Amino acid sequence: MQRLTISTSEALERFISRIVQRSPLGDDETAALLSLPATIQRGRANVDIVAPGELVEQACLVVEGMLGRFVQMLDGRRQITAMYVAGDMCDLHSVVVPRADGALQSLSNVVVLRVPHEDLRRVARIYPAIVEAFWRDCVVDASIQSVWMANMGRLDARARMAHLLCEIGTRLEHAGVGKRDRFAFEVTQSHLADALGLTPVHVNRTLQDLRSTGNIAIGNRRVEISDWPALAAIAGFDPAYLHLDQDTVTAAKAWRQTPATFG
């Protein structure tokens, strides 16, 4: 499946097509993003892309595989606060707050593209639509976080797992990597435990539970959702918070039309 070579411009194009889904960009802006200097970087699973506490100087775009943001407790327990799939600009917030307060770690084999903050700042200053797009991306990220938090606080293990599977399926399909009810999910049950606030043991039992009720087939890092509506009902899944529809774009267009005069 994985190609041996991916050019930086191919990778940047994937990034741009993702951005444009939420924030309309003109030709100039697209060109500016395409001409960003960037370097491809490969990694195995479970290695730090960004170490906790590090002063980050490059943002990071996921080209292939999955990444996770980890918060670590003093006793070693850890929590995944975000998962990033292909196309996600997972480190954009570091442009304005460069001190990382958690680790960014690969969950599977990954290919990432790294772009220096300096260059992102440069295009951001020239093109207001680009800052706005970056800012919007960070806000959507926070929106996803809110839903994760609500799920952790108010849903049991079964519903939380169902919700995560629905979300990842939806995001992967949108990224053009599989169907929402049939996709590769390259993480371990320990990763799922860290993301859901459970223990690996209980994740295992929860998956068996969902399997036994005929909702999913999972194994070999692949997920099949047999009955999407049923799983979505268990999860209470409503994809609005992912802001993948045209609603956000419509609002973004209003932005562009606001005249740049003042006083």
Added chain:
Amino acid sequence: MQRLTISTSEALERFISRIVQRSPLGDDETAALLSLPATIQRGRANVDIVAPGELVEQACLVVEGMLGRFVQMLDGRRQITAMYVAGDMCDLHSVVVPRADGALQSLSNVVVLRVPHEDLRRVARIYPAIVEAFWRDCVVDASIQSVWMANMGRLDARARMAHLLCEIGTRLEHAGVGKRDRFAFEVTQSHLADALGLTPVHVNRTLQDLRSTGNIAIGNRRVEISDWPALAAIAGFDPAYLHLDQDTVTAAKAWRQTPATFG
């Protein structure tokens, strides 16, 4: 305690002084923010400032009291994903993603200042330092959310409560409303339950537990932390994620110095 009248310019000044703590602004930019049109709004506890699903057209600044962001489940259970204290620009993200995915509700009696998005966009387009400041504020918000999520996933009720008290104390002191170990915390135990992912009953028992071990005195919506280091140790509290120090500002200054040329 509460004054009967607060002018909009007084309120805006409070907002600016808060922004400047994280993002340096020049005189022009400060003046532009001060001249923003804004209206004062008062409300009792437990009323929606922003309804879920609403298309927001004004951002909202907390002048007095506390607000919470709520995510509601289908069965009525709800989760508070953020708490906002005086000075917080709690709705800034709505400038780029105007569709609210949760409710914004008063927790106590509140005074808020509302500023139309249109005008915020206007100043944001003229002054790059202002967009950047807004963006940064949203990112710091997300940083706080990450920590809440990690706490919900990996800490027990006692530690979660201790952490929330440390955080709110720190934020209130920074906002100039009380000392971090002695402050008014105008929320009910049900609010605490919604914020911590617990039931009101268990919040009550947890507070008694912290009281009985001599860590806090709480009652009448007031908190006293008898032994800060002890409570911080229970919580594993490290205020770095609040980005109240000079670190963030230093990084922000680098931004300003990046030349606005390209190609």
Added chain:
DNA sequence: CGTCACTTTGAGACGAGTCAATGACCGTGG
């Protein structure tokens, strides 16, 4: 063919939820 990482299973303990009732406080109206 052995090692290593990951998954699966079992039994028992414990933290937090549920349900239900009582108590304290406060503003309001008779």
Added chain:
DNA sequence: CCACGGTCATTGACTCGTCTCAAAGTGACG
């Protein structure tokens, strides 16, 4: 001035979801 209703805090007994500790099973890879 006191009875009333409402909201919030507190308590007890019991249930249940999830954790813990431990061991065994599976599969990939060198």
